[in-house]
Amino acid sequence: MKAFVDKDICIGCGACTGTCPEVFEMDDDGLAVAIEDEISDDLEESAVEACEGCPVDAITVE
Numbered sequence: 297m298k299a300f301v302d303k304d305i306c307i308g309c310g311a312c313t314g315t316c317p318e319v320f321e322m323d324d325d326g327l328a329v330a331i332e333d334e335i336s337d338d339l340e341e342s343a344v345e346a347c348e349g350c351p352v353d354a355i356t357v358e
């Protein structure tokens with residue numbers, strides 16, 4: 297599984313970094329970015345939770 301943040305949609309609320317800081321971090325521009333690596337099995341659940349918790353649906357996990 298990989299995660300992606302659409303920066304055209306992200307509003308920089310920081311929710312995803314709070315839910316799953318191992319996968320999401322805030323970039324210098326104040327918007328979220330996801331790690332480029334494959335998400336390890338033990339982090340998939342929280343990555344999906346972060347995706348579902350994004351208020352503007354900016355996160356894709358696949």
Ligand code: SF4
Binds near residue numbers: 307312
């Ligand atoms: S939860 Fe969504 S809007 Fe908030 S920082 Fe993360 S990607 Fe951006």
